[in-house]
Amino acid sequence: NAGVTQTPKFQVLKTGQSMTLQCAQDMNHEYMSWYRQDPGMGLRLIHYSVGAGITDQGEVPNGYNVSRSTTEDFPLRLLSAAPSQTSVYFCASSRTDANTGELFFGEGSRLTVL
Amino acid sequence: SQKIEQNSEALNIQEGKTATLTCNYTNYSPAYLQWYRQDPGRGPVFLLLIRENEKEKRKERLKVTFDTTLKQSLFHITASQPADSATYLCALAASGAGSYQLTFGKGTKLSVIP
Numbered sequence: 001n002a003g004v005t006q007t008p009k010f011q012v013l014k015t016g017q018s019m020t021l022q023c024a025q026d027m028n029h030e031y032m033s034w035y036r037q038d039p040g041m042g043l044r045l046i047h048y049s050v051g052a053g054i055t056d057q058g059e060v061p062n063g064y065n066v067s068r069s070t071t072e073d074f075p076l077r078l079l080s081a082a083p084s085q086t087s088v089y090f091c092a093s094s095r096t097d098a099n100t101g102e103l104f105f106g107e108g109s110r111l112t113v114l
Numbered sequence: 115s116q117k118i119e120q121n122s123e124a125l126n127i128q129e130g131k132t133a134t135l136t137c138n139y140t141n142y143s144p145a146y147l148q149w150y151r152q153d154p155g156r157g158p159v160f161l162l163l164i165r166e167n168e169k170e171k172r173k174e175r176l177k178v179t180f181d182t183t184l185k186q187s188l189f190h191i192t193a194s195q196p197a198d199s200a201t202y203l204c205a206l207a208a209s210g211a212g213s214y215q216l217t218f219g220k221g222t223k224l225s226v227i228p
Contacts, residue, residue, distance in 0.1 A: 043158070043218040045217070090158070101146065101148070101163065102148070103205075105158050
């Protein structure tokens with residue numbers, strides 16, 4: 001049972017570089033989201049998607065782009081990395097028809113921007 | 115503005131005792147509240163959900179209460195064990211919000227001392 005898979009687990013970037021954090025889920029979940037977790041700040045929602053072709057902004061979307069071309073994949077793009085984007089990023093998914101709304105999280109991607 | 119507060123950043127408790135963690139919120143009309151467990155270097159894992167019209171939920175040694183008048187949820191772990199040591203996050207889903215736009219508290223780090 002793979003669940004939610006994130007790659008890479010660790011990444012170091014220089015300011016201004018671009019990269020994509022990959023997220024894939026094999027549970028046929030319609031809802032997917034990206035959070036960032038910073039010390040003392042808790043988890044904050046960046047972007048989310050309620051299905052293929054549909055994305056929307058969360059609490060802290062600036063500097064990030066997303067797309068949802070398939071149910072399984074929800075990549076997060078940093079177009080021009082900044083030191084403020086140093087964080088641990090979590091992808092999560094859930095069924096939209098679930099009574100619980102339980103989120104299934106990946107193991108995280110730790111990003112350092114120098 | 116909407117706010118979620120978990121009463122303390124860290125809580126130390128003796129093995130065998132009951133651990134009680136608090137989650138308070140303001141300016142929310144929550145549809146439901148969830149609790150997650152997060153181990154170091156791992157993604158959060160769902161534990162329990164309680165809806166606005168429910169007072170209490172139990173799962174094995176875990177118990178959650180929800181008081182919408184006090185705007186507070188209590189999370190109890192009875193007969194605590196060292197293996198319960200982790201960070202516990204509460205998360206709210208607001209009524210009328212977009213699908214599953216959970217907002218997380220900063221977490222309480224629980225240490226169970228043998």
